[in-house]
Amino acid sequence: MELLLASAVGILTAGGIYLILRQRTFPVIIGLSLLSYAVNLFLFATGRLALNQPPILNKYAEVGYTDPLPQALVLTAIVISFGMTAVVLMMALSAYLASKDDRIDMTDSDAQGGEDA
Amino acid sequence: MSLFLIAALPFIGAVFPALLIRAGRNAASLSTGAVTLLALVGLLVHAPAVLRGEVVxxxxxxxPDLGLNANFQLDGLGLLFATLILGIGLLIITYARFYLSREDPMGQFYSYLLMFQGAMVGIVLSDNILLLLIFWELTSLSSFLLIGYWKHLPEGRQGARMALTVTGAGGLSMIAGMLILGHIAGSYDLSVILQHKELIQASPLYAPALILILLGCFTKSAQFPFHFWLPHAMAAPTPVSAYLHSATMVKAGLFLMARMWPVLSGTDLWFYIVGSIGLITMVLGAVIALFKDDLKALLAFSTVSHLGLITMLLGFGTEAAAVAAVFHIINHATFKAALFMNAGIVDHETHTRDIKLLGGLRHLMPVTFTLAGIAALSMAGIPPFNGFLSKEMMLEAAAHTDWAGVAWLVPALAVFGALFSVAYSLRYIAHVFLGKKRHDYPSHPHDPGPGLWLPPAVLVTLVVLIGLFPNAIATPLVTAAATAVTGHEVHFHPALWHGLTPALYMSIVAVLGGLLLLALHRGALAVWNNLPRPEAKVIFDALVRGLTQASRGITDGLHNGSLTRYAVIFLIFTMGLGWYAFSTGAFGPETHETLPITAMPLLGWFCLVGSSLCVVAFHHNRLLSLVLIGVTGLMVSLSFSYLSAPDLALTQISVEVVTIILLLLALNFLPQETPRESSPARRIRDIAISVTAGLGMGGLIYAMMTRDFAMPSISEYHLANSYKGGGGTNVVNVILVDFRGFDTFGEITVLGIAAIIIFAITEATLGSRVRARLLNRxxxxxxxxxxxxxxxxxxxxxxxPIAFMVAAYIFFRGHNLPGGGFIAGLIAAIAVIMQYMASGFGWAAERQKLPYHGIIGTGVLVAAVTGMGAWFNGLPFLTSAFGYVHLPFLEEFELATAALFDLGVFLAVWGAVLLALQSLSRYAWQPGIASEHPMDINPERDDAEIEQEGH
Structure with a gap:
């Protein structure tokens, strides 16, 4: 089980980073999403894996619980990564609409102020 | 008056001239003068006590945790310097009022001057070296403003920049030195440090600390080889030069050497560095000064020379020399400030500072001539003026100083320097005022009004009085200051005649030699002009240019506008760090039992890995990759669910929905295909990097999961106290709204800010010409x-309504079962988004009366106010309270403030998600989009008519 999760994290990371290294905005955003899955799973897994032990207290029986703290951290991380994706997406979209180009790297003319500047 | 107030007054007062300049130049200068006078009076009130030997x-x-205390102390040395700074400041303020022309912004000038004055007073009164460093940097900054006051002159700007670069760099090294010193002594309080001479001098860190501190002092006090900035700072208006270069800025370095003298001096290292540098600077400055034709340049190099003299005396490390140094500080301040003001008068009246164009002015400007004559004779060291007294003491100290076994070296060079000093001082008189009256002055010179000559006259009076009655006027202050410097009771009894000492013979040689040299000036100048001389400004400019080019090269290499390159550098560096940590750290055996692999998770793994690999493989088709990443997200959500994290599964699945909708909306405007443009080599490089990173991440988490916690985790505390302390059984939710409520509060704020950024980007984009393009799309x-x-x-x-009901249900049960504000907010947002999608933007927007910004703001406010509620019970921010209520006909239920906090979370998340999506939807709006009455049952509308139009 641990092996499955670890390999999934590794593959998500590799895929995310490969896409982040592309040169157009959209794949970069998709790559960022893949990477956030990987990071969220990673953080979650630092609490170690457990089956059928949700951190919901049982008043009637002594049962085991999984680690709640990474879950709380990952919960906010998921919501924040939505916010981040949305901001990056809007920046990418506005840049494309303004310049009719969705490359992420500056060309030489951009570096010198760009034609629009 | 409190020492705080004395140091703070100039800073507070800096506001007045800036404001009062609207009431006229007199109001501005009077307010500046009043502030300075007030500070001076406040200081002098303490003078009797300090002169008795007390320390205020x-x-x-x-x-206190950083050792940074705003401690001030006033001893003899501080009193001497503060009196010079405030007293000469007062004269300069008067002088500047009449010197500056109508076009110069005088309010600014006085504000800068007061800030500078405050910084200087702060330096000399600080009892904490960290505080002192703050004031030290403030002098660099405010002097930059003063030197560059005439912004329209390139020399002014360059001079200011050079002064800031040199003194600023010295200030940085001084910070390092002071921190080392404080580390050795175990305290940053000067009064403590000064007690630890043996400890500091025995420390192996003594040499680095000394050298770093001296670098700061030497750059500030224009010692060789950093002397070059001072002459270039002469591009400032003359009042600034007179103030900065006689009594204040350049004396700050001397002050610090004197202040640190009890702990730093007395070693060979101190003697050879400080003594030698001072000696070189004294001789070099004097020689160059003789060959300068610009009045202010002559005085600038003379200042360099005298600063060298004082540095040398401090460097000798003997008590007599230190006393002479203190005495010369006073004397130099009086005659040099007077001479600078005098040069300013000449410049003001004749419109030139070139000595070659001057001469014979004594007939036209008798008052100016008299003042210049006395001050210059004092500078030359001619009796009965004060310069003679301290110069004799210097020669006396030099005569008894043996440099590395060579007994004649220091006395000979001292006489050589004094000889040039006599020559340039007399040249100031002879070539400017004496000689025949000329007929080709650029202007018609005559004596100025008293506003300009009175301030130097006050100083010249002091020059004469100190010279004639040194014991009555100077002795108390010099004794107090020298006692503070040396740490012992000193006896100071200067006299004009003190017998036939070696110093007297040396003086006579210097005066006669100086007269001879002046007579031969033309020939000496020819020799000087034929000597090869390095031009400091050229070297400095080349150095700065080289550094700028080097840093630009590095910046452009690393930072060329290619996001990919930054990512690659960052990734490789991070992986290198990871490798380093892995190869040097310890790696224990597997201790944690692993879970068996069963069929369902294996299937899920295939879906997850397959979909994410497909996302990468098919990323050129953007829509397809979007669909595939949806699958990945769902599988991640299922994994959470399977691995005992129901809250995460719920959050992930609802976030997934809104993210995909957002990306779909955006894709509508973007190209549908990603072109294949990477070269195979580049692709191989990227694959190598990403596979390595993936292996690292996967390996790391595998290693972590197969090992137990290295130390007990704080999660146990959360599990144990969730119900007892937080009143909820869903530990994740209790952590979010209670234990780590502050984090959550920060996060909803960040989310709200993100949404507002999106709104702002939309507004900006739709306000530009992009809007026309979108409308015609x-x-x-x-x-x-x-x-x-x-x-x-x-x-x-x-x-x-059902979706809202679900959201409400999820919200309320959140405290005890999976759910809560985050998830409920997302579900409620999806309920609204569905309406946007099905019925159209216009239809939904018309029915949405509440602005989303308002909802976000309300959410954050509700959370904040709930948190603050705890204050009223005397508890820290965000402490929650809960209780159980029993109402008739209902089961007992719980009321908790955490639920109110969660309501804030709910509102903020709801508003943020909707604001982001709504902003994006606005791009799609085009006139004529059929969204006016979609499927609306409205009796007032004549549907038949629309039907007809349609056909």
Whole structure:
């Protein structure tokens, strides 16, 4: 089980980073999403894996619980990564609409102020 | 007056001239003068006590954990310097009022001057070296403003920049030195440090600390080889030069050497560095000064020379020399400030400072001539003026100083320097005022009004009085200051005649030699002009240019505008760090039992890995990759669910929905394909990097999961106290709204800010010419025949109340069962988004009365106010309270403030998600989009008419 999760994290990371290294905005955003899955799973897994032990207290029986703290951290991380994706997406979209180009790297003319500047 | 107030007054007062300049130049200068006078009076009130040998202190623990205390102390040395700074400041303020022309912004000038004055007073009164460093940097900054006051002159700007670069760099090294010193002594309080001479001099860190501190002092006090900035700072208005270069800025370095003298001096290292540098600077400055034709340049190099003299005396490390240094500080300040002001008068009246164009002015400007004559004779060291007294003491000290076994070296060079000093001082008189009256002055010179000559006259009076009656006027202050420097009671009895000492013979040689040299000036100048001389400004400019080019090269290499390159550098560096940590750290055996692999998770793994690999493989087709990443997200959500994290599964699945909708909306405007443009080599490089990173991440988490916690985790505490302390059984939710409520509060704020950024980007984009392009956009595919399908409209409207009900249910049960504000907010947002999608933007926007910004703000406010509620019970921010209520006909239920906090979370998340999506939707709006009455049952509308129009 641990092996499955670890390999999934590794593959998500590799895929995310490969896409982040592309040169157009959209794949970069998709790559960022893949990477956030990987990071969220990673953080979650630092609490170690457990089956059928949700951190919901049982008043009637002594049962085991999984680690709640990474879950709380990952919960906010998921919501924040939505916010981040949305901001990056809007920046990418506005840049494309303004310049009719969705490359992420500056060309030489951009570096010198760009034609629009 | 409190020492705090004395140091603070100039800073507070800096506001007045800036404001009062509107009431006229007199108001501005009078307010500046009044502030300075007030500070001076406040200082002199303490003078009797300090002269008796007491030390006045004001202590205030500012940041005691850092050792940074706002402690001030006033001893003899501080009194001497503060009196010079404020007293000469007062004269300069008067002088500047009449010197500056109508075009110069005088309010600014006085504000800068007061800030500078405050910084200087702060330096000399600080009893904490960290505080002192702050004031030290403030002098660099404010002197930059003063030197560059005439912004329209390139020399002014360059001179200011050079002064800031040199003194600023010295200030940085001084910070390092002071921190080392404080580390050795174990305290940053000067009064403590000064007690630890043996400890500091025995420390192996003594040499680095000394050298770093001296670098700061030497750059500030224009010692060789950093002397070059001072002459270039002469581009400032003359009042600034007179102030900065006689009594204040350049004396700060001397002050610090004197202040640190008890602990730093007395070693060979101190003697050879400080003594030698001072000696070289004294001789070099004097020689160059003789060959300068610009009056202010002559005085600038003379200042360099005299600063060298004082440095040398401090460097000798003997008590007599230190006393002479203190005495010369006073004398130099008086005659040099007078001479600078005098040069300013000449410049003001004749419109030139070139000595070659001057001469014979004594007939036209008798008052100016008299003042210049006395001050210059004092500078030359001619009796009966004060310069003679301290110069004799210097020669006396030099005569008894043996440099590395060579007994004649220091006395000979001292006489050589004094000889040039006599020559340039007399040249100031002879070539400017004496000689025949000329007929080709650039202007018609005559004596100025008293506003300009009175301030130097006050100083010249002091020059004469100190010279004639040194014991009555100077002795108390010099004794107090020298006692503070040396730490012992000193006896100081200067006299004009003190017998036939070696110093007297040396003086006579210097005066006669100087006269001879002046007579031969023309020949000496020819020799000087033929000597090869390095030009400091050229070297400095080349150095700065080289550094700028080097840093630009590095910046452009690393930072060329290619996001990919930054990512690659960052990734490789991070992986290198990871490798380093892995190869040097310890790696224990596997201790944690692993879970068995069963069929369901294996299937899920295939879906997850397969979909994410497909995302990468098919990323050129953007729509397809979007669909595939949806699958990945779902699988991640299922994994959470399977691995005992129901809250995460719920959050992930709802976030997934809104993210995909957002990306779909955006994709509508973007190209549908990603072109294949990477070269194979580049692709191989990227694959190598990403596979390595993936292996690292996967390996790391595998290693972590197969090992137990290295130390007990704080999660146990959360599990144990969730119900007892937080009143909820869903530990994740209790952590979010209670234990780590502050984090959550920060996060909803960040989320709200993100949404508002999106709104702002949309506003900016729609306000530009992009809007016209969007309005005229042609769809890239034929639109669906029915923009608002009946089935979908009906279904979403039916579902809306149900969805809200689910959100409410999830919200309320959140404290005890999976759910909570985050998830409920997302579900409620999806309920509204469905309406946007099915019935159209216009339809939904018309019915949405509340602005989303308001909802976000309300959410954050509700959370904040709930948190603050705890204050009223005397508890820290965000402490929650809960209780159980029993109402008739109902089961017992719980009321908790955490639920109110969660309501804030709910509102903020809801508003943020909707604001982001709504902003994006606004791009799609085009006139004529059929969204006016989609499927709306409205009796007032004549549907038949629309029907007819349609056909």
């Amino acid at each position: 202190t004001s202590r205030f623990d500012w940041l 042609k769809p890239w595919k034929p639109l669906a025949g029915d923009a608002h399908p009946l089935m979908m409209v009906v279904a979403t409207r039916m579902m809306m």
